[in-house]
Structure formats: C-alpha cells, structure tokens
Amino acid sequence: MTHSLSTLLRPRLKKQLGVLLVSATLLTAPLLSFAEPDAKTQSEITQLLQFIGHSDCSFIRNNKNHDADEAVEHIQKKYEHFYEDIDTAEKFIEVSATGSLISRKPYYIDCPGQERQTSSAWLNSQLAEIRAKSKSDS
Known part of the structure; x- marks a missing residue:
C-alpha cells in the first residue's frame, strides 16, 4: 500500500495549524477583554x-x-x-432598556400624571437623581 506525500503530510499539517490557532488565540485574548460593570455601576443598575x-x-x-x-x-x-x-449605567440603559433590537422601536413609559416619554429619557433622569443623592450622601 503506497501513500502519497500529501496523505502523509496531512496529520502533521493539521497539528501545526492547530498549534498556530491556539497561539493566535492566546496572543489576542488580552485584546478581547470584556467590559463588566464595577461595584459602583452595578449599584446604580440595581437601583x-x-x-x-x-x-x-x-x-x-x-x-x-x-x-x-x-x-x-x-x-x-x-x-x-x-x-x-x-460597563456603565448609561450603557445598561442604552443596551437593555431603551428599545427593541429586533423592531428598532423605542420603549416608552406612561406614568400617572406625566406625559409619555422614552424609557431612555426616564431612566437617564433617574440615574442623574441617583448620582446626585450619592454625591450628597458622601
């Protein structure tokens, strides 16, 4: 049974490609760091x-x-x-609470005694109040 040169080299080439991919992943991983909220931001989001x-x-x-x-x-x-x-409360509002990613329609808020407003305006206003209170408590 004779094997062609390409058949004999395939396993070795696959192994080298695998090592190359792993190396590339390890080298670029620090560049792909993810944002995550710090404790202050997490507290604002919770509020x-x-x-x-x-x-x-x-x-x-x-x-x-x-x-x-x-x-x-x-x-x-x-x-x-x-x-x-x-990584910020503003990003939380933008990504999670502003509108539909599918329909692209904004979310609105109807509160008793107030005019309808976008959830973005409503939540950013509340965030400003949270931060003002936090400053006055400090």
Missing part, C-alpha cells in the same frame, strides 16, 4: 431596576403595555445577555 420595579408606570414595548414586573423581567434578561458589553 434603576428597583426604580422600575416600584413604579406605577406602564411600559410600552413594541406597542404593547407591560407592568413594572414584566418590564424588570425583560430588562434583566437583556442585561444578563449583554452583561459583558455593559
């Missing part, structure tokens, strides 16, 4: 989720009304999905 959960507002997502519990559940799922991309 925003609590704010949503304790509100009497209606959340409009893709033209459907949702109560506060449903909104928190949905936003929390998006946050968990995009966790490694979120």
Whole structure:
C-alpha cells in the first residue's frame, strides 16, 4: 500500500495549524477583554431596576403595555445577555432598556400624571437623581 506525500503530510499539517490557532488565540485574548460593570455601576443598575420595579408606570414595548414586573423581567434578561458589553449605567440603559433590537422601536413609559416619554429619557433622569443623592450622601 503506497501513500502519497500529501496523505502523509496531512496529520502533521493539521497539528501545526492547530498549534498556530491556539497561539493566535492566546496572543489576542488580552485584546478581547470584556467590559463588566464595577461595584459602583452595578449599584446604580440595581437601583434603576428597583426604580422600575416600584413604579406605577406602564411600559410600552413594541406597542404593547407591560407592568413594572414584566418590564424588570425583560430588562434583566437583556442585561444578563449583554452583561459583558455593559460597563456603565448609561450603557445598561442604552443596551437593555431603551428599545427593541429586533423592531428598532423605542420603549416608552406612561406614568400617572406625566406625559409619555422614552424609557431612555426616564431612566437617564433617574440615574442623574441617583448620582446626585450619592454625591450628597458622601
């Protein structure tokens, strides 16, 4: 039984390619570091989720009304999905609580006694209050 030169070299070539891929991955891994929220940011995000959960507002997502519990559940799922991309509370709002990634429609908030507003404006306003309170407590 005779083997061609290419047949004999294939296993060796595959092994060398494997070593090359592993080396390339190890060399580029530091460049692919993921963002994650620090403790202060995590605290702000937690406070925003609590704010949503304790509100009497209606959340409009893709033209459907949702109560506060449903909104928190949905936003929390998006946050968990995009966790490694979120390193600030602003990024949390942008990625998890601003609008639909599929339909591209913004989320809206209807609160009693207030005009309808985007969830982005509503949450960024609350974030500013959280930070102002944090500064005054310091």
